[in-house]
Amino acid sequence: MMKTSFLFLILFFTLSCSNDDDATVAPQTIIPTQIIKGHLNYNNTYGNENIVISNTADWQTLMTNFSTIGVINNTPFAETNIDFQNYMILFVIEVKNSTTTIDITNIQENSNNITVDVENLQVGLTTDVAHPFHIVKIPKTTKPIVFQ
Template sequence: MKKIVFLLLCSVFFILNSCQDDEQNAVAPVPMNFSLIGKGNFYGGTYVTPQNSVITNTADWNNFLAQADATNNVSGSFTETNINFNQFMILVAVDQVQNSGGHSIDIMTAVEHPLNITVEVDKLLIGDATTVITQPYHIVKIQKSTKPVIFQ
């Protein structure tokens, strides 16, 4: 009888000790630094497709720049246009066309998780400042990653 109780206690002890605490093994999310490429409004007939997107190569970046510069030289106000896509990727947030000025779209955070990168996009300014038609945009660069990017 003592052997059975001893084996039962040993079994329970072994089972409880072998259970892993997933929270101990979880990797904490890491905020990513990003650099501003451009922020403002398309206007005067220059409008692009509303989007939250990731640009990872020169061809896609050049296509975006061609759209942005179709009527006005918008990229002339960007901090840089020559991007090293071996090291960086571009996050683009473009809102819909607005019937008034004073709107914004804002990339607030980029956070790296074990399986993906989440990007929080918000609209801090809600408009009605002027009667000009505008389309807010915010463009940043972050370190290149193969993880999928999820915009929130």
């Protein structure tokens, strides 16, 4: 009787501890490639926005807008030819001042989406109006992008 009970317990624990194929996958950190970070001059083209760019036409429009508006300190793009078959662009911008930054601080791939943490790591007190921005490249995904 003792052996039967023991075997039953082993069988019960083995079945109850089996792998569940529907289990939630642990979040994975995505390391982005920084394309450019800085401040745009005051403009009416961009406000407080989070933009995902997944094609060449939208990317070209953004780069044209940047050259027309003007980047403070004339920071160059680290990369201009993006392979949109394999990558996408994340662009965050705010209306603040020239001494405040906007920073993509973390990107996580979850089972249902990609979360992008956005913060102001440096907050300035100047009264000028400028548009801090941050643009990064990540591997292409079909999951929704959620900015937080």
